[in-house]
Amino acid sequence: MFLDTAEITVRSGRGGNGAVALRHEAHMPRGGPSGGDGGRGGSVYLRVDGSKRTLIDFRYKTIFAAVHGRHGSGAEKTGKSARDLYIPVPPGTMIYDVDTGEQLADLVNAGDTLLAARGGRGGRGNASFATPSRQTPRFAEMGEKAEERRLRVEMKLIADVGIVGFPNAGKSTLISCISAARPKIASYPFTTLQPNLGVVEASGGRSFVVADVPGLIEGAHEGIGLGHEFLRHVERTRMLVHVVDIAGTDGRDPAEDYETINRELHLHDERLSELPQFVALNKMDVLQDPEAVARVRSLAERDGRQCFQISGVTHQGVETLVNEVARKLDEIAPVDEFADKKVKPRKFEAPLPPVHRLEVRRMAPNVYVVRGSEVEAIIQRVNLESQYGVEWFHTQLDEMGILEQLDALGAEPGDTVFVGDIELEYGMG
Numbered sequence: 001m002f003l004d005t006a007e008i009t010v011r012s013g014r015g016g017n018g019a020v021a022l023r024h025e026a027h028m029p030r031g032g033p034s035g036g037d038g039g040r041g042g043s044v045y046l047r048v049d050g051s052k053r054t055l056i057d058f059r060y061k062t063i064f065a066a067v068h069g070r071h072g073s074g075a076e077k078t079g080k081s082a083r084d085l086y087i088p089v090p091p092g093t094m095i096y097d098v099d100t101g102e103q104l105a106d107l108v109n110a111g112d113t114l115l116a117a118r119g120g121r122g123g124r125g126n127a128s129f130a131t132p133s134r135q136t137p138r139f140a141e142m143g144e145k146a147e148e149r150r151l152r153v154e155m156k157l158i159a160d161v162g163i164v165g166f167p168n169a170g171k172s173t174l175i176s177c178i179s180a181a182r183p184k185i186a187s188y189p190f191t192t193l194q195p196n197l198g199v200v201e202a203s204g205g206r207s208f209v210v211a212d213v214p215g216l217i218e219g220a221h222e223g224i225g226l227g228h229e230f231l232r233h234v235e236r237t238r239m240l241v242h243v244v245d246i247a248g249t250d251g252r253d254p255a256e257d258y259e260t261i262n263r264e265l266h267l268h269d270e271r272l273s274e275l276p277q278f279v280a281l282n283k284m285d286v287l288q289d290p291e292a293v294a295r296v297r298s299l300a301e302r303d304g305r306q307c308f309q310i311s312g313v314t315h316q317g318v319e320t321l322v323n324e325v326a327r328k329l330d331e332i333a334p335v336d337e338f339a340d341k342k343v344k345p346r347k348f349e350a351p352l353p354p355v356h357r358l359e360v361r362r363m364a365p366n367v368y369v370v371r372g373s374e375v376e377a378i379i380q381r382v383n384l385e386s387q388y389g390v391e392w393f394h395t396q397l398d399e400m401g402i403l404e405q406l407d408a409l410g411a412e413p414g415d416t417v418f419v420g421d422i423e424l425e426y427g428m429g
Helices: 171-178 227-236 254-268 270-274 290-302 318-331 373-380 387-399 402-408
Strands: 005-011 044-048 063-065 085-089 093-097 103-107 113-117 148-155 161-164 196-201 207-212 239-245 277-282 306-309 347-349 359-364 367-371 416-419 422-425
Touching (some): 005 044, 005 113, 044 093, 044 103, 063 085, 103 347, 113 148, 161 171, 171 207, 171 239, 171 277, 171 318, 207 318, 227 270, 239 254, 239 318, 254 277, 254 290, 277 290, 277 318, 306 318, 359 402, 373 387, 373 416
Parallel strands (some): 005 063, 113 347, 161 207, 161 239, 277 306, 367 416
Antiparallel strands (some): 005 148, 093 148, 196 207, 359 367, 416 422
């Protein structure tokens, strides 16, 4: 089964909590704090695996979660960090954030990697908070929360040659006779409901990859029919072979077919109309109207394109077409996107949440809001169930000038203060 789009959820691991511990060794009467830090949670990566050809794995599994970091312990032992989770995807995979619609990465070559969800940092143990004036801190940080993202994964086939044309024009028959691909073939429209890849061997030991693109009809660029689902696969090809049913077996005019398909390609992406294109006049073995050849050839010559008379059934002219395609590919300079696996893998990172500056506001009588990336990050790691942790957080608010701003706005003990999305009672220190 071919699957070229999927929606998945990725979730990183939480950071482990720091430990609160005191030394009790007999030879150390003034032991002091010994709580170790928590370990880092696992991150989630998407990485190109050259052996993958579809997104079929995401049909059966759509949630991917990394492991949490271990908590710290006494004797300043740091908790074990979790392993990162790598999700394999095929070459030519684009990643989008479902909630924002933003494209996060275009993973083309083997090894290209996207950091999709960053593992949470481990919380600091109480040994990290010891100072000359605070020699036995009895609090520690909690581990950083996990990140979760919903991603839309789309695959574009990476092939040298894209085979386009109307349904039942003979694309599947052609790819089956020039490669080892074995698509389903029948004499009715929309037989092929998925793209097919094949490797073609040409003369002189040359080879190239072809992909037939199904479902193109008039209006495909607007979402009519199935073509809009597959047009993106043409975008990565280096050239096109346009298969035209020259015999008009479905009652259509071959010349109109030629014009319609090229118009749809242009409307989807103007660059597609600039790709080198060979026109394969297929089904010559059942041709009834020789004038059809002249009409399509005239249009192709007008566009500077070469025509080949072939039959996918009898293989008439197919070898000539294959060799000419191979020769043309030799003339087309490779594009960076299509470079081989020796290209240095690219690394991407999903964007971090926007940084916002410290802001203290009075939202309603007895209700205040404190926002700011730094203070919100701190409170996420404070154990609010620990008196000592709350006291330390109160000290941080004082050092950042937040308490002074709240006093200036008229805050009184007992008022409600939101720090980020966490509700606190003013006067807690």
